[in-house]
Amino acid sequence: MQIALIGIGKIANYQMQAITHTPGIKLTDAHDLDPNKADELPGNVNFHDNLEKMLLKSKADAFLVSTPTNTHFEVAMRVIESDRIAIVEKPLCTSPSEMDTLLTAARTRKLPLYTAFHPAYGREIDWWREQREARNFDLGAFLSFDTCFADPYYIDGKLAFGAVGKAGAWTDSGASGLSALSRLIDPSTMQLVDGRMTVIPSLSCSQVQGLGIYSFVEQEVTGFGLVDTNWTLGKNYKTTRLRYEKGLVELDHAKELATLSLDGEESLVFNLATDKPRLVNHYCGVFSDLTALFSKGEDNTELSEILHRLLFAALSH
Numbered sequence: 001m002q003i004a005l006i007g008i009g010k011i012a013n014y015q016m017q018a019i020t021h022t023p024g025i026k027l028t029d030a031h032d033l034d035p036n037k038a039d040e041l042p043g044n045v046n047f048h049d050n051l052e053k054m055l056l057k058s059k060a061d062a063f064l065v066s067t068p069t070n071t072h073f074e075v076a077m078r079v080i081e082s083d084r085i086a087i088v089e090k091p092l093c094t095s096p097s098e099m100d101t102l103l104t105a106a107r108t109r110k111l112p113l114y115t116a117f118h119p120a121y122g123r124e125i126d127w128w129r130e131q132r133e134a135r136n137f138d139l140g141a142f143l144s145f146d147t148c149f150a151d152p153y154y155i156d157g158k159l160a161f162g163a164v165g166k167a168g169a170w171t172d173s174g175a176s177g178l179s180a181l182s183r184l185i186d187p188s189t190m191q192l193v194d195g196r197m198t199v200i201p202s203l204s205c206s207q208v209q210g211l212g213i214y215s216f217v218e219q220e221v222t223g224f225g226l227v228d229t230n231w232t233l234g235k236n237y238k239t240t241r242l243r244y245e246k247g248l249v250e251l252d253h254a255k256e257l258a259t260l261s262l263d264g265e266e267s268l269v270f271n272l273a274t275d276k277p278r279l280v281n282h283y284c285g286v287f288s289d290l291t292a293l294f295s296k297g298e299d300n301t302e303l304s305e306i307l308h309r310l311l312f313a314a315l316s317h
């Protein structure tokens with residue numbers, strides 16, 4: 001599979017590293033509004049200073065939109081309207097109406113549409129999925145979860161540099177938390193119970209903190225959990241706790257660690273980090289999933305639609 005990149009910023013750097021580590025995918029072309037970004041590309045990648053020209057000329061199978069969140073809709077629509085396949089960084093867009101327009105445009109043209117949910121591919125998440133499947137630990141019934149995705153983007157009353165290009169704590173990190181959970185809980189059973197957003201009117205972002213409370217159904221029993229996103233804690237803290245009848249599993253998404261605590265026993269800690277940065281590990285998962293889906297003519301639109309509806313429901317609650 002050959003892909004082209006739109007937006008050569010911070011995340012593109014990790015994406016390019018992951019592409020070199022993933023068999024079956026190659027970066028051929030790239031575009032950024034800033035022509036100086038061409039210097040950040042490997043020598044064998046063609047830089048285009050104009051998106052329309054790249055969409056016309058490039059032989060890439062799909063175009064990865066890695067521009068700031070509030071431009072995803074416009075850029076992805078240009079890709080789709082050129083009859084080309086779009087892969088869009090999470091969140092796909094920032095409102096239900098934008099999502100409906102994108103989905104309709106892609107479906108009308110019978111084009112796959114893929115959302116890159118990198119946090120879903122944390123090694124600690126893969127690890128717990130493997131343990132569950134192999135039934136290595138007996139924790140009993142699954143009861144509840146809490147997920148926190150916090151970034152230090154609100155410091156001394158101002159937005160920090162890291163917030164540039166992001167829509168808000170909930171819009172950006174809510175999509176991360178929900179996508180991580182979607183590999184642990186069936187998201188089609190989840191429903192919003194309550195959404196609480198903190199807005200500071202003087203800041204140019206929609207939310208500095210956002211909380212979504214959800215119900216879910218597991219083995220015909222309804223459980224509850226919360227997704228907390230927060231830019232005000234002053235730290236990079238990304239954790240999911242899964243509570244079971246007989247213990248607790250804590251997945252540290254920032255440190256790639258898993259801690260398993262069976263009631264009455266000492267906790268077991270599993271370090272799942274590798275020699276690669278966490279985000280490279282995540283994008284290796286994104287690209288291997290993408291190439292597998294692409295080879296079957298499939299996409300992850302159904303999942304993306306479910307997760308974004310859960311995300312937007314909390315915003316409008």
Ligand SMILES: NC(=O)c1ccc[n+]([C@@H]2O[C@H](COP(=O)([O-])OP(=O)(O)OC[C@H]3O[C@@H](n4cnc5c(N)ncnc54)[C@H](O)[C@@H]3O)[C@@H](O)[C@H]2O)c1
Binds near residue numbers: 010037067165
């Ligand atoms: N930074 C992270 O840790 C991170 C992690 C995961 C996902 N993301 C997502 O990736 C996206 C990009 O984030 P980033 O941190 O790399 O941003 P960034 O600001 O570092 O880079 C964005 C790049 O896009 C270019 N650009 C802006 N508008 C454009 C347009 N219309 N057409 C072409 N190029 C354009 C800019 O010149 C810049 O080079 C965001 O949606 C963000 O939520 C970021």
